[in-house]
Amino acid sequence: MNGPIVRLFGVIVLLFALLIVFTSRWTVFEAAKLQNNPLNVRTLLDELQIKRGQILAADGTVLARSVPAAGNTWARTYPTGPLFAHAVGYSIATKGEAAGLEESAAPYLRGLQTGLSSIFGQLSPRPVGDDVYTTLDPNAQRAAQQALAGEAGSVVAIDPSTGAIKVMYANPTYNDNGANPGAGCGAKDCLVNRVTQGQYAPGSTFKIVTATAAIDSGMYTENSVVNGNSPITVSGVPLSNDGDQSWGPQTLTTAMTYSINTIFAQVAEHVGRATMTKYMKRFGFYSKPPLDYPSGQIGISQPWSSTTGKPFPPGSPDEDIGRIGIGEGGLLVTPLQMAMVASAVGDNGTLMTPHLIARVVDPDGVTVKTINPTVYSHVMKPSTAQAVTRMMEKVVEEGTGITVQMPGVTIAGKTGTAQIGPSGSNLTQPAFVAFAPAQHPKVAIAVMVDESNGGYGATVAAPVAKAVLRVLLSEGQ
Amino acid sequence: MRARNRELIGLIPASLLVTAGFAGVFIQRQNALSNVSLTYGALFLGLCIAAHIFIRITLPHADPYMFPLVAVLASFGLVMIYRIDATLARQQAQWFVLGLILFAGTILLFRDYRKLEQYRYIIVIVSLGLLVLPRLPGIGYAANGAYLGVRIPGLFVFQPAEVSKIGLVIFLASYLRDTRQVLVQGGRRFLGITLPPLKQFGPVIVIWGLAMAILVVLSDTGSSIMFYGGLLAMLYVATNRLSFVVIGLMAAAIGFWYLGTHIPHIHARVETWLHPLNPELYHAPLGSYQVANALFAQAAGGLFGEGFGRAALTLPNGGVLLPAPQTDMIYAVITDELGLFGAAAVLITYLLFVARGFKTAMLARDSFSTLLAVGLSAMLALQVFVIVGGVTRVIPLTGVTLPFISYGGSSIVANLVLVALLLLVSDRARRPA
Numbered sequence: 001m002n003g004p005i006v007r008l009f010g011v012i013v014l015l016f017a018l019l020i021v022f023t024s025r026w027t028v029f030e031a032a033k034l035q036n037n038p039l040n041v042r043t044l045l046d047e048l049q050i051k052r053g054q055i056l057a058a059d060g061t062v063l064a065r066s067v068p069a070a071g072n073t074w075a076r077t078y079p080t081g082p083l084f085a086h087a088v089g090y091s092i093a094t095k096g097e098a099a100g101l102e103e104s105a106a107p108y109l110r111g112l113q114t115g116l117s118s119i120f121g122q123l124s125p126r127p128v129g130d131d132v133y134t135t136l137d138p139n140a141q142r143a144a145q146q147a148l149a150g151e152a153g154s155v156v157a158i159d160p161s162t163g164a165i166k167v168m169y170a171n172p173t174y175n176d177n178g179a180n181p182g183a184g185c186g187a188k189d190c191l192v193n194r195v196t197q198g199q200y201a202p203g204s205t206f207k208i209v210t211a212t213a214a215i216d217s218g219m220y221t222e223n224s225v226v227n228g229n230s231p232i233t234v235s236g237v238p239l240s241n242d243g244d245q246s247w248g249p250q251t252l253t254t255a256m257t258y259s260i261n262t263i264f265a266q267v268a269e270h271v272g273r274a275t276m277t278k279y280m281k282r283f284g285f286y287s288k289p290p291l292d293y294p295s296g297q298i299g300i301s302q303p304w305s306s307t308t309g310k311p312f313p314p315g316s317p318d319e320d321i322g323r324i325g326i327g328e329g330g331l332l333v334t335p336l337q338m339a340m341v342a343s344a345v346g347d348n349g350t351l352m353t354p355h356l357i358a359r360v361v362d363p364d365g366v367t368v369k370t371i372n373p374t375v376y377s378h379v380m381k382p383s384t385a386q387a388v389t390r391m392m393e394k395v396v397e398e399g400t401g402i403t404v405q406m407p408g409v410t411i412a413g414k415t416g417t418a419q420i421g422p423s424g425s426n427l428t429q430p431a432f433v434a435f436a437p438a439q440h441p442k443v444a445i446a447v448m449v450d451e452s453n454g455g456y457g458a459t460v461a462a463p464v465a466k467a468v469l470r471v472l473l474s475e476g477q
Numbered sequence: 478m479r480a481r482n483r484e485l486i487g488l489i490p491a492s493l494l495v496t497a498g499f500a501g502v503f504i505q506r507q508n509a510l511s512n513v514s515l516t517y518g519a520l521f522l523g524l525c526i527a528a529h530i531f532i533r534i535t536l537p538h539a540d541p542y543m544f545p546l547v548a549v550l551a552s553f554g555l556v557m558i559y560r561i562d563a564t565l566a567r568q569q570a571q572w573f574v575l576g577l578i579l580f581a582g583t584i585l586l587f588r589d590y591r592k593l594e595q596y597r598y599i600i601v602i603v604s605l606g607l608l609v610l611p612r613l614p615g616i617g618y619a620a621n622g623a624y625l626g627v628r629i630p631g632l633f634v635f636q637p638a639e640v641s642k643i644g645l646v647i648f649l650a651s652y653l654r655d656t657r658q659v660l661v662q663g664g665r666r667f668l669g670i671t672l673p674p675l676k677q678f679g680p681v682i683v684i685w686g687l688a689m690a691i692l693v694v695l696s697d698t699g700s701s702i703m704f705y706g707g708l709l710a711m712l713y714v715a716t717n718r719l720s721f722v723v724i725g726l727m728a729a730a731i732g733f734w735y736l737g738t739h740i741p742h743i744h745a746r747v748e749t750w751l752h753p754l755n756p757e758l759y760h761a762p763l764g765s766y767q768v769a770n771a772l773f774a775q776a777a778g779g780l781f782g783e784g785f786g787r788a789a790l791t792l793p794n795g796g797v798l799l800p801a802p803q804t805d806m807i808y809a810v811i812t813d814e815l816g817l818f819g820a821a822a823v824l825i826t827y828l829l830f831v832a833r834g835f836k837t838a839m840l841a842r843d844s845f846s847t848l849l850a851v852g853l854s855a856m857l858a859l860q861v862f863v864i865v866g867g868v869t870r871v872i873p874l875t876g877v878t879l880p881f882i883s884y885g886g887s888s889i890v891a892n893l894v895l896v897a898l899l900l901l902v903s904d905r906a907r908r909p910a
């Protein structure tokens with residue numbers, strides 16, 4: 001009977017080999033798939049057991065930290081709450097939900113989990129994440145919060161020479177503490193970060209882009225004279241200046257100073273779709289700004305077709321380039337994009353990549369990563385930037401932007417007041433875009449307000465910008 | 478070296494394992510090495526040495542590797558259970574002591590185990606009767622949809638299948654010893670296949686029916702596969718006719734297919750086996766939650782595991798993440814904490830034990846002894862296959878225990894009796910003529 005016994009043992013060896021094969025299948029070959037299965041709460045449990053690092057403001061103010069929770073887990077708390085809610089976001093591991101920096105900086109906050117350390121899991125201690133220092137300035141952020149109180153809108157301030165974002169505040173905001181962030185914020189979606197996701201009509205603030213395209217392409221100078229009579233016909237439809245004022249022949253500088261629509265519409269038409277589109281792309285339009293922020297929470301700035309309800313393809317022959325040149329024609333932008341426009345002009349034509357993270361520090365206090373400024377694009381020649389700067393200085397000196405004047409500081413700015421709502425309604429979207437000090441700017445800022453009943457960029461948005469600029473410019477002196 | 482000295486040396490790894498294992502769990506728990514771990518190790522070693530001395534006196538020629546292999550598995554199981562629940566580990570240690578007493582009792586009572594043959598019909602009737610108990614109202618209970626246990630309130634809980642498997646093996650070994658010649662010679666050739674004579678094959682068909690009945694009435698896939706597989710293994714060794722095995726497998730396949738597609742509760746178990754990650758089945762009562770989380774636990778283990786005491790078994794709110802970690806799912810916990818390598822080491826330890834059992838069968842001088850050793854070893858191997866196969870999704874999951882490792886009194890006691898019988902066979906086989 002020995003023959004059958006040996007063969008039977010062979011069968012049992014095969015059966016056990018099958019067990020080892022299947023164990024290998026789950027532990028190695030399909031492990032990643034199983035770990036990513038939404039039904040698998042272990043990944044979540046692991047997540048809960050990681051002590052995520054802190055998120056801090058530039059001055060060390062704690063914006064997010066981990067506190068011990070039930071059953072050896074950690075929960076997140078946000079000491080500054082609504083003030084930084086949009087920038088910081090939230091992380092609710094139990095639901096697998098995250099937003100803001102909590103989402104985009106998660107690899108740092110959770111500690112770097114390399115593939116090797118996940119295989120040799122037992123060799124590494126329970127992970128403690130790294131701290132993330134942001135570029136955000138709590139004093140200026142608070143000034144933005146106070147100045148914008150009561151208005152739906154957003155404020156964003158960038159250091160033009162580095163791309164560091166100093167202020168990112170949107171109203172309405174929400175409390176990112178608790179299990180249901182944004183619960184009970186009413187009809188307006190307070191979870192929307194208007195700075196990066198808001199879709200505003202830029203109105204006349206877009207004339208900065210038109211002026212840049214006109215001058216940098218060599219077709220115009222700041223002193224080129226264009227007839228500013230009103231109304232004129234643009235794309236077959238009459239276009240008027242504010243108050244239907246006919247200005248007669250005026251320089252581009254004057255047209256910028258007093259925001260003469262008919263002149264800039266003619267300039268944009270003359271510069272043409274191709275050139276306008278080229279410069280818009282250089283400023284960052286038509287694509288998501290490469291911000292260290294969740295891509296799903298960043299909007300694109302581009303013109304939209306009212307007939308199809310979709311964005312125009314870049315340079316589409318169907319777009320009304322004349323009206324786009326004055327910030328109309330279906331053009332919708334994010335405040336971040338307009339701050340990038342100001343930043344590029346202020347930094348001699350170079351657009352720095354905007355960023356929120358300054359550096360990453362490990363639990364031992366060692367800086368493991370520093371975010372160095374990088375160039376996003378060379379938008380225009382320095383000479384063009386100088387010319388546009390001079391035009392924008394005039395706006396604040398004697399034009400529509402005199403409301404932001406501050407003693408001892410030259411500010412380069414541009415107002416915008418887009419008409420929204422049905423024709424004949426009084427509703428506007430006031431905006432103000434600026435950088436200061438004009439010659440060596442420390443700050444580029446964009447303020448955009450959702451809705452005003454007859455208010456102007458100069459009267460509604462510019463004072464908010466002024467309050468934030470005052471704080472930012474007074475620092476470090 | 479003499480056999481018994483080899484056995485004594487073989488116990489050293491077991492005692493080291495239990496000491497190191499407890500130390501590991503303690504360090505993980507309290508960041509400190511308590512001398513309790515050494516006490517556990519010493520106590521366990523003491524028990525094993527007592528058993529060894531007993532074997533030395535009563536069965537001087539028995540296989541020297543079998544008992545150390547069992548000690549390694551049992552000590553490893555004790556550590557795993559301790560890591561899951563310290564109270565259960567104390568109970569398991571008590572069951573281990575009781576098991577060793579019955580182990581000694583079996584050896585003393587059945588020095589000549591061949592007298593078991595006289596009682597074969599009583600044994601088989603009692604075994605079958607035990608199997609039905611879980612379905613009786615009042616004392617039987619269901620776990621995970623299968624009727625596996627008997628509970629006498631306030632007294633004890635036990636799983637009759639653990640005991641029945643030994644009884645069935647004794648009966649079959651005796652029955653096949655008598656009929657093996659007739660089965661082979663009385664067979665008729667048909668289309669080149671030897672068909673067994675119906676009269677002698679009758680009891681075998683009865684066991685096929687039994688396996689199917691277990692499946693339908695008790696919903697116990699595991700015991701069904703175990704008993705039927707054990708039967709085929711013994712039948713093959715007894716007759717050396719592959720055709721019998723093939724016919725048997727085909728009959729089982731048809732039976733399983735029919736029941737799996739026509740009996741709703743068995744079909745449901747097949748569904749959870751095939752689609753454990755289907756969200757609907759996952760959230761359904763008696764659905765695939767357990768199987769799915771067994772797979773997730775293994776995925777968390779990887780090659781080397783997360784380390785002793787690190788597998789997640791409960792949720793932060795106190796809920797259950799991995800149901801039945803100390804019994805059905807212990808293999809998943811082992812894989813989670815010790816990885817593929819740890820799990821493979823456990824399986825190979827079982828394989829070594831089975832190899833010793835088969836070696837004993839080959840050395841045995843009479844057919845009954847051979848068939849008994851083959852049956853007991855194969856049954857143990859199949860039990861491992863059934864539960865590990867269930868946890869790793871090779872077959873539908875049924876709650877049988879992982880022998881010597883899982884928590885469970887009836888399991889550890891019955892399996893120690895099984896080892897006692899194997900050692901008895903081995904002692905007789907290896908005794909110098």
